[in-house]
Amino acid sequence: MRAKKFLMQLGIIYLTIILGTISFSGLVTGTSSTAVAATKNLDIGLLVALSGFGSGSETLVEQGAKTAMDFINERGGITIKGQKYLIKLLIEDTKGSSEGSVAAANKLVYDRKVKFVVGTVVPYSIEAVGTVTEPAKVLRSNLYNCAMPAEYGPKTPYTFMGNDGTVEGNTALLTYLVEAFPEYKTTVLVMADDGSIPYLGPIIKRAAEKRGLSVLGEPVRWTHDTVDFTPIVAKALARKPSMLTLINGWPAPVGAMLKTAREAGFTGPVSCGHNPGEDILKVAGVPASTDYFATGIVGNDPDMPPMIKAITPRFVKQFGHALYYNYWGFNGIYVLVNAIEAAQSLDPTKVKDSWEKMESIDSIYGPAPMGGLETYGIRHTICHPVAIEVLIDGKVRHIKWVDVLVP
Amino acid sequence: METAINTAISALVLSSMYILVALGFALLLGIMGVLNFAHGAIYMVGGYICYQLAVEFGLNQWISLLFSTILMGAFGVLLERICFRPFYGDMYRTIVMTIAIVLTFETTVNILVGVHYRSLPAFVPGIVKAGAISLSAERLVTFFIGSALLLALTWFIKRAKAGQQMLAISQDREGAALQGIDVYRIYGVASAMGCGLAAVAGSLMGAIFELSPFMGDYMLVKAIEVVILSGIGSIGGVLAGGLIVGSIDAVLPLFGSGAAAQAVGLGTIIVLLLLRPQGLFGREVN
Numbered sequence: 001m002r003a004k005k006f007l008m009q010l011g012i013i014y015l016t017i018i019l020g021t022i023s024f025s026g027l028v029t030g031t032s033s034t035a036v037a038a039t040k041n042l043d044i045g046l047l048v049a050l051s052g053f054g055s056g057s058e059t060l061v062e063q064g065a066k067t068a069m070d071f072i073n074e075r076g077g078i079t080i081k082g083q084k085y086l087i088k089l090l091i092e093d094t095k096g097s098s099e100g101s102v103a104a105a106n107k108l109v110y111d112r113k114v115k116f117v118v119g120t121v122v123p124y125s126i127e128a129v130g131t132v133t134e135p136a137k138v139l140r141s142n143l144y145n146c147a148m149p150a151e152y153g154p155k156t157p158y159t160f161m162g163n164d165g166t167v168e169g170n171t172a173l174l175t176y177l178v179e180a181f182p183e184y185k186t187t188v189l190v191m192a193d194d195g196s197i198p199y200l201g202p203i204i205k206r207a208a209e210k211r212g213l214s215v216l217g218e219p220v221r222w223t224h225d226t227v228d229f230t231p232i233v234a235k236a237l238a239r240k241p242s243m244l245t246l247i248n249g250w251p252a253p254v255g256a257m258l259k260t261a262r263e264a265g266f267t268g269p270v271s272c273g274h275n276p277g278e279d280i281l282k283v284a285g286v287p288a289s290t291d292y293f294a295t296g297i298v299g300n301d302p303d304m305p306p307m308i309k310a311i312t313p314r315f316v317k318q319f320g321h322a323l324y325y326n327y328w329g330f331n332g333i334y335v336l337v338n339a340i341e342a343a344q345s346l347d348p349t350k351v352k353d354s355w356e357k358m359e360s361i362d363s364i365y366g367p368a369p370m371g372g373l374e375t376y377g378i379r380h381t382i383c384h385p386v387a388i389e390v391l392i393d394g395k396v397r398h399i400k401w402v403d404v405l406v407p
Numbered sequence: 408m409e410t411a412i413n414t415a416i417s418a419l420v421l422s423s424m425y426i427l428v429a430l431g432f433a434l435l436l437g438i439m440g441v442l443n444f445a446h447g448a449i450y451m452v453g454g455y456i457c458y459q460l461a462v463e464f465g466l467n468q469w470i471s472l473l474f475s476t477i478l479m480g481a482f483g484v485l486l487e488r489i490c491f492r493p494f495y496g497d498m499y500r501t502i503v504m505t506i507a508i509v510l511t512f513e514t515t516v517n518i519l520v521g522v523h524y525r526s527l528p529a530f531v532p533g534i535v536k537a538g539a540i541s542l543s544a545e546r547l548v549t550f551f552i553g554s555a556l557l558l559a560l561t562w563f564i565k566r567a568k569a570g571q572q573m574l575a576i577s578q579d580r581e582g583a584a585l586q587g588i589d590v591y592r593i594y595g596v597a598s599a600m601g602c603g604l605a606a607v608a609g610s611l612m613g614a615i616f617e618l619s620p621f622m623g624d625y626m627l628v629k630a631i632e633v634v635i636l637s638g639i640g641s642i643g644g645v646l647a648g649g650l651i652v653g654s655i656d657a658v659l660p661l662f663g664s665g666a667a668a669q670a671v672g673l674g675t676i677i678v679l680l681l682l683r684p685q686g687l688f689g690r691e692v693n
Contacts, residue, residue: 051517056524056619193666223666225625227616230417231660234410251524252617263534264413265541282524283617287532 039077042085042346044069044333045092045108045138047119047129052096053224054122057250057279057325061143064329065089065118067314072333078341085346087337094120098128105132115348116340118162118332119143123194126151134158139348141336143328144274145376146196146248147203153377158352160339160380162332164404166200166248167375169273169295171207172386172402177243177271177293178211184242184268186214190232190257191247193221203375204247216241226253233260246272255283262288269293276324277391286394296324296389298398305385307334307364331364335382338362356380365401374407381406409540414657420546420615422653423553426646427608428626429633430560431601433645436634438577438597441491441501445508446605446630447623452512453479453606454613454622455520458527468530472610476603483602484595491598492591509623516620527614549611556607560600561642569596629656636676638686647687652676 046065048058069087072078077086090112092104101120108114109132117133120126121144133140134156141162145152152159164172177184189204191197197219205215216239222232236244244261246254254275261270262284269291272280276296281289297304299312299322311330315322338361340346343354355361356379360369365384372381385401428450435443453475460471490508494500529545536542564570572593575583584590608626616622629652637648655675659668679687 051514052621055517059521059523221666222660223669225669226660227612227625228417228421228657231414231657234413235661238410252619255524255526256616263541263543263546264409265534265536279524283526285526285528285532287529 039084039086041088042078042340043088043090043112043114043116044336045090045105045112045114045117045119046329046333047092047094047101047104047108047117047125048329049096049100049120049122049125050091050093052094052100054096054125054250056252058094058096058119058121060323060325061119061121061329061332062091063315063319064326064331065091065333066329067311067318067326068330068333068337071311071314071330072337078337080341080344080346087333089333090114094125094129096122096125098124101125101128102132105129109133109136109138114138115346116336116351117141118329118336121328123148123151123196130156130159137348139336139351141332141339143332146192146194147199147376148196149199149377152380157378158348160335160352160355161372161382162335163328163382164274164295164384164386165381166196166273167203167207168381168383168404168406169386170204170245170247170271171406172295172388172404173271173273173293174204174208174211174213174245175402175404176388176399177269178213181243181269185212186216186241187243187245188216188236188239188241189219189245189247190236191219191221192249192253193223196248197221200247204245208245219247222249222253222257224253229253229256229260230264233257233264233266237261237264237266241268243269243271246270246275248273249275251275251279252283255280258292259284259288262290267291274324277389277396278323280391281394281396289391289394292391293399294389294391295386296396297322297327297387298389298396299327301398303398303401304387305364305366307366311364327364331384335361335363335368369405371406376406410661412540413542414661416542416546416550418650418654418657420550420553420653421657422650423550423557424608424612425626425629425633425653426557426649427553427604429630429637429645429649430557430642431604432627432630433634433637433639433642434573434597434601437639438573439487439491439594440495440498442498442505443601444502444505444627445486445512446505446601447625447627448509448512449479449482449602449623450605450609450612450626451618451620451623452482452516452609453602454527454609454618455516456606457610458525458613458618459520461527462525468528472530472607475610476606479606480599480603483599486602487591487595487598491594513620513623520620524617524619526617527610530611530614543615545614549615552607552611556604557646560604564642569593573597632673632676634686636679636686638683638688641686641688644686644688 048062049055069089073086094101094104118141123146127150140159143163145165220236254272271293312322339355343351363384368382368384371383373379383405388399432446435441457471457475460466461468531544531548533544572588633648637644655672
């Protein structure tokens with residue numbers, strides 16, 4: 001009898017738990033489904049090298065893009081014609097190769113049906129992705145370019161720059177260096193031999209000469225799989241320049257060239273757009289890391305614009321760092337989303353048309369006028385202010401912001 | 408003049424590193440008949456172990472180098488015992504096994520340590536100046552360490568009992584076994600030496616250049632170039648092959664664009680192989 005009573009009590013407790021759980025989950029599900037009904041998702045593809053060449057920087061781009069998604073969604077997402085949309089990032093690894101980039105882009109465009117894409121960074125990858133996104137009329141916020149028409153130009157009408165490219169970064173640097181070091185009159189351009197030299201070389205040379213700097217000889221070239229930069233740097237220094245202008249490349253080769261130049265006894269300024277001091281320091285080491293000028297963000301500097309001040313602590317909290325390429329990833333998403341919201345449409349063609357008519361777009365660096373028609377043959381470049389920084393005795397210091405309007 | 412001297416030093420440093428890695432690769436190929444595609448990955452892991460010990464755990468850098476070498480040497484013994492021994496005589500399976508090791512190592516380092524840029528601090532910091540010539544002390548030291556190891560290895564193979572046994576096995580495995588040589592023990596020694604040498608090279612190069620999970624891919628290609636050029640079964644050949652490949656990589660970019668220099672370098676190797684298909688010092692194989 002006692003056992004029967006005990007079993008009944010146990011049964012009641014069990015039923016209470018089960019019914020309670022069902023009611024609670026129903027409540028939660030109900031709440032959730034109400035929210036889903038109210039808010040839709042906007043899929044944005046992100047193409048980054050999470051493995052292979054370039055992954056050292058592009059994994060940081062991914063971090064930045066994810067933070068941008070959270071940042072925008074926490075503020076309610078975006079509103080298109082009264083409908084709320086939360087950003088949903090669909091990330092694909094380009095594996096740091098052309099074929100990997102095409103495969104990743106195909107997956108995003110044809111399997112996952114995205115209409116908006118952010119990325120990539122390396123020229124061959126940008127070109128490869130364009131072969132998929134352009135015919136499919138998928139709007140792309142590209143994160144870098146080396147001025148090659150196949151990457152970015154009249155033949156890529158659905159590609160906009162979601163960040164400054166080689167031309168903008170180096171133009172800002174040259175503007176600052178000429179102003180800060182009037183005694184240095186000559187430089188040698190050192191460039192990655194990635195097919196961009198015939199396009200990029202003349203633009204940078206013109207920009208340097210326009211600012212009163214003499215460029216000695218043709219650009220010195222290096223390939224992406226170079227390990228020892230001694231002959232490259234020796235070739236550049238043999239022309240006796242007063243400064244060295246490393247046009248492009250990842251922190252690994254740029255840091256190696258800085259280290260080699262200092263070991264060879266070169267004491268003049270060395271500059272490179274888009275290769276911030278914090279990364280260069282890790283490769284070149286403290287003894288070589290002095291008088292290196294770059295475009296880069298020192299997130300905790302008081303001279304930073306409001307958006308950078310707002311997102312820097314988030315990067316630090318989430319990843320333990322706030323690095324240059326984090327900001328790239330964030331800005332790539334941020335400007336694209338701003339363009340979509342400004343167009344009030346999810347049709348990539350309508351967003352493209354609307355973006356082309358915009359005089360300026362909000363970037364995390366501040367207002368960015370649109371430009372690039374004369375330089376690239378297409379007015380899809382966001383000319384945001386560029387931050388200049390210097391590496392002195394192993395310490396990175398923000399110098400100033402330089403406005404660059406690429407014609 | 409200073410350009411010429413800097414380039415010559417660079418050629419010697421690169422050559423000594425290529426030779427260290429290629430020797431390990433050649434030992435496994437010549438003695439065990441194993442085409443170890445994981446050799447570059449072992450070079451990379453050796454560099455990372457040294458970095459973690461020296462930079463993350465604050466251990467003396469030279470002791471870190473020693474630990475890295477010992478750890479990778481021990482790994483070499485396990486590699487032979489677990490991954491190679493079941494597949495001797497079956498090159499295809501061994502190749503698949505070594506490719507699996509490459510992917511496992513690269514992915515593991517990628518996940519555990521990340522792909523962010525880093526470089527080991529200089530083993531010997533500073534710059535050596537002689538008149539107008541300015542050279543990095545660590546490059547000079549790297550060259551001397553590489554040369555000392557090469558001399559030691561050459562002595563070991565030509566004079567030590569285990570080295571002689573390696574030579575005997577590389578010439579005739581069954582004959583060597585009939586003479587009482589413990590073939591598997593010697594395989595283990597060769598594998599440990601090969602992996603240890605790769606770890607030394609990875610650590611030294613990680614200080615001069617940079618560390619990345621994929622740095623071994625490039626070095627593997629260089630090791631294969633050196634071994635093919637020198638021919639299988641000759642230490643002297645590996646030395647000569649390493650010097651040629653290192654010099655090509657260090658000197659040719661001075662005279663042309665980077666990509667053209669690479670093409671000329673590989674073209675030179677093709678021409679040499681057309682003239683001597685067995686490599687510069689290799690034996691004819693029927």
